[in-house]
Every structure is written in C-alpha cells, then in structure tokens.
Amino acid sequence: MNDIPLEWIQGIDEFNAGEYYACHDTLEALWMDSIDPDKKFYQGVLQIAVACYHLHNRNWRGAVTLLGEGIGRLPYYQPVYAGIDVTQLIQDSSNLLTTLQSIGIEGVGDFVDRLLQDSTSLPSIVRIKYRS
Template sequence: MNDYPAEWLQGIKEFKAGEYYACHDTLEALWMDAIDPDKKFYQGVLQIAVACYHIHNRNWRGAVILLGEGIGRLPYYQPVYAGIDVTQLIKDSRNLLTILQSIGTEGIGDFVDRLAEDASVLPSIVTIKYRS
C-alpha cells in the first residue's frame, strides 16, 4: 500500500497513457487543494502535462511557455518525489523544450505529424515507488 492520494495515482496513469487533458483535470483538482511542498510539485507536473496537450493541438507558444514553467518548478524535488523519477522527467522535458525551440512555430505541424509514429520525444513519468 502507498501513501499517495488516489488523484495523484490517477494523474500518473493518465500522463503515461498520453491522456494529457484528463491528467490536467485530475491534477488541477489535487493541486488546488494541496499545500507546499506538494502544491508546487503538482503544479510543475500539471504544467508539463498541459504543455504536451498544447503540442497535440499545435499550440507551439503554449507548449514552450508551460514546459519552461513546469521545468522551473521541479528541480527542488530531485531525484525522486511522490514515487516518480523527477530527474528523468526534467531531462525529458528539457529535451522536448530544446526541440520545440529549434523547430519554432512554423515546424509544429510537421512535429505533431511525426509524433503519431513516434511519441518517444514526449516526457515520460518513470515511476520509482509506484507501479501501475
């Protein structure tokens, strides 16, 4: 048995499944009721999920802004927090941000089309203590 809120576990499952909008809804409810240090952590993960949602909607600007904000909230929680590998999540998110910055707004359409074949460039949540 773990000590993580059910909403957090649900949000992890949704993130892993690429259900970023559902993850947003789940984690937003959790984030709004949380207190620090969890509150800032949930917000960082939530922002990365919303960035991935924006990518799929070809919203380059929204994705870049939210990736940057999400990454900026997470370093304090490294290496592991709430059962996930935060260091890996930050690394994946930074790699994605670098790609997005290099392709610019004009490249987002082609990038999204390529994601249909290979989504491995999207950040992943690697669970350490929690297994789905």
C-alpha cells in the same frame, strides 16, 4: 510526501497514456487542495501535462511556455518525489523544450505529424517513470 493520493497515481497514468486533458483535470483538483511543498510539485507536473496537451494541438507557444514553467518548478524535488523519477522528467521535458525551440512555431505541425505516425499520442516523448 508521506501518503501518495490515489488521484496522483490516476493523473500519472492518464499522463503516460497521452490523456493530457484528463490528467489536467485530475491533477488540478489535487493541486488546488494541497499545500507546499506538494502544491508546487503538483503544479510543475500539471504544467508539463498541459504543455503536452498544447503540443498535441500544435500550439507551439503554449507548449513552450508551459514546459519552461513546469520544468522550473521541479528541480527542488530531485531525484525522486511522490514515487516518480523527477530527474528523468526534467530531462525529458527539457529535451522536448529544446527541440521545440529549435524547430520554431513554423515546424511544430510537421514535428507532431511525425510523432503521431509512430503512435496515437505523444507519451513516448515525455513519460513519468515511477521509482522507489
């Protein structure tokens, strides 16, 4: 990726602020208008954002499914792509997926409640870090 679109930066800022629905809208528009290899990359990040949205709404199944799909699209882009640390994003997302799988559907409510006691959203779990 040579030129990083402003919408990409906006979507990442929305993601890191825990505004997952807005991030979805921003990145989906970018994804729909792109071609590979960027298209697959955008889709992977978009799926992780939607997974976080589902988690925030205590939708365990949606969060687990989309985390897995998003993670699966990103290894090719390591270590850095489009200015972000893809390796760290995969690691953070994989750690969250492992945690969700271990607590199961019955534990998701308590898990999210504990997270929200420390913050108003979930961005502390998975963040997208810029790198050069």
